[in-house]
Amino acid sequence: MLINAQRPEEVRVAIMSGDTLDGYQVAVAEAGLARGNIYRGQVANINPALNAAFVDFGADRDGMLPAHDVVPQACHRHPPAGEGFPRVEKVLERGRPILVQVTKDPAGSKGAALTTNLSLAGRYLVLMPFDDTRGISRKVEDEETRAAMREQADRLAVPEGFGFILRTNALGQTKATLSRDLAALLRLWKRVRAEDSRGKGPRLLYSDQDLVVQALRDYLDSSIEEVLVDDDDVFERAEAYMHASMPRGKTRLVRYTERMPLFSRFDVEPQIDRIYARTVSLPGGGSIVIDATEALTAIDVNSGKASRGSSQEESIYAVNLEAAREVARQLRLRDIGGLVVVDFIDMRSNKHEREVERVLREAMKADKARATVGRISSNGLLEINRQRIKQALQLRTHRPCPTCGGTGNIPSPEFVGVNLLRRIEARAAGGRLGGVRVGLHPELADAIQNFRRHDIAALEDEFDMRIEIIAMTSLHRSDEKMEWIEREAGDAVVRSVPVVTAADVATAVPAPPDEAPPTTNGEKRRKRRRGGRHHRRSGAPPAHGAEVPEIAAAVGGESSTPEGAATRTKRRRRHRRRGKAKGAAAEDQS
Template structure:
């Protein structure tokens, strides 16, 4: 029997910041945060300008007015570029006219199907599968590269937010997401149904219904929540999406790149659209404006759930009142404790996230293999929860506790797969290796929550480790030795600025450091603490004119 999970949506407004928490069985499962300086941009549509085309990368860089150019891979261009260009430039040229029958299933209710690029006669006659695919790929690459020219205008949509120093990931296959369906403005009649709708009869009903109300030339992806919904609701949803597209068309008439053409729904509407399911038992807001927005949305999308919406009246802050404040604070912690006494360590690196599982103080009176299995199974559940909570994407490598029995490794793998099914983000998982390592990839469309909520440590630069003071002192002495040899000057007066943590040991020696350096190099050095410097940094200044000599005579 499938366990029923009690879900709650808590919407907290504090100053200019909005936090939306999804709570499952009393524990925080997902947290979405929006601030004025970090607004969500997934789904935003821009009229961009092609900055440059790099055929070697099979991509183009598009100026959309952000700090860094957006990245548009040729595979995300599709075959609708001419349609958009005709719309933007009032071009009379006909487009390629390729289309699909529209009956293909959709792997994800949020991902538009890619149109198949046209085949050349040479590709059609090719008997070798690999050579045919390669020729087809090269032909498609050349076709796209030929279409995209620097300074051209192109309509694009953000599918991945900027991460670190990388710009937004873009696509020209425009989609507009609604509550029950996703509109494909240039879908060519394609209609797909989410694979999570398993009933053939219901799939056929939804396709027939949407096909009857969809305007010619448009396509649609029917979302899971549309299952068993009445025709009137689907019509209303489609009408709202068509109005949005009409507004986009109107704005494009006078638009000049780079320009924002369409902004996604507010954070509240977006979360309700994507997270509101029949098992959400409570929707609570601490702000009258958010409460009103939620109520209006519920009355349209799910009127039977209106009784579940409430305005928070508690004396404690909303998250504390519902007991999830500590879960929010734990996002910044490297160590996460397990109920058994074991724990996991989460480390972020440039290339991946590494998770280490440890048994800790857990030492039951059972055999070691059974202890390891129990800790690993508990860790698997907690790891997936943390991935969702912290919104961690990319490559994740988990180092589980070693187990001798391959059957136990299979149990951990199955448990991890089962937990990932509850995650809305796409993921792939590889069974545990002989070294006890499990590799996971998880869809990443924005920086992790820790990256968005935290700043890099000024002391360690984000590494978590600071250079030992004795190492810095050795570097200072090497610099002095090199400076004295190269300049061959005597009795010169220098000021040395260092972190207070380094200045302390330099001044505490019985044989004063300044006197030692004078006897060694015949230089007068005065040590001055500077709180703005890190423990691995130092600065030498010529005292008479305050000239910085550090970089010029650096030994590093």
């Protein structure tokens, strides 16, 4: 066992089997683990629909306390007679204090799971102050072993109302050793009760998060020959614990003093790095791929370049055997709990399938967490239910990616650009938008400015607005900063629809000219000459079938609005006044 505690913000414990990493635990300062801790909480809410209470125990989210986890000693009201598990609203009151213990750490959006059936774990015993049951660990399956341990339990004397569970490493211990462990747990319970009587409000009464003590308590047995520690304070704590709990133990405790870091000296760091990898290589050339989802953990077995065996069936069988051992090891190293589905490579032989299942069950026996292993289905799938003792290792040491949000995928620049233009167009269609400033990651800003320049210009022309795309290095790839600029109350832009259609243009006939007073022949000739010169300056007259100027202007949208119609009327009046003035001048000359 290697204990690396040189940095107080992170304490690591590695268990080596030869040169192979067989167990790994890490305590991170900001991980916020609470499993096993005992708190004085306060009932914040009672939900009859769930038959559970929500307890404020000082965490960010209230913990959930189901009705079946409320022991009689914790009830605020006496439960009705004859009911096995009474309704939660009949035994608890909102706002009242209650003593709770965390049984499951919060995960995702779910709060912690709580119980009032408290337990204190020792090296050989688990003390239960509110349950008088004397039990044996469920990991002990052999009936002869359970009978021998049950005789040990019957010889121990405990206070009335207390119970305990013998752990697996209690087998073969003397009565004096077990009594000493029991006495230490009883003294610890008295300290918890004393802390509970002080002050008011939610507070922590007992913490079970000392990783060094946990590792020595849960993993130190006769199979471990040596414990190496690289920190003086931790070495003293380990020495005191080993002297108190296992004075006759043969395990050596060594203070590591070499300059090379402890984990580097035993080549542990590369193996720790592989714990966080998605793909794990197998010795024979195959691999397993581990993906965690909200509901379960999926593990896929790939043959890769594996070519062991005399046939394809034998090669697949060899890869599946290696995968079964490695799956058990990875679940243990990564602290993966809950439902796990393993997709083995399809095998034709039922004998091979049963052997893979057996190897997996044997490999799971080294795990401290309880687990049930199913059978391989016709689709090659096998289910494992593993006890969730702690949060998964990756959740304790890693944070979700701020760019992809933990999905592993990000939207392409093309998708972002099209989506952005759609949103701007939808907002501008209301007529109130005068401009928009968009701050994006430099990669996206450059892509949109280069490949969507014409689309942006078309929107600016159509809605008489300004669109600015700004590259901001302070933004993540998935972030954006939008600033919408609204128009003043009377400056709204309304998109007009032409009142003249293409069919109207095709069948249009010029309107008759306005009536004018009679003119002389000379005046007509002068008008024709002026008209001729006008046509020569402005170009050739429109050909047959061409658009009439007034109708073409209407299609352009000028006459489709009240302002366009008023302008055309004023122009006609000016033409009529000019014609009348010229006619009067001609009469005066004649």
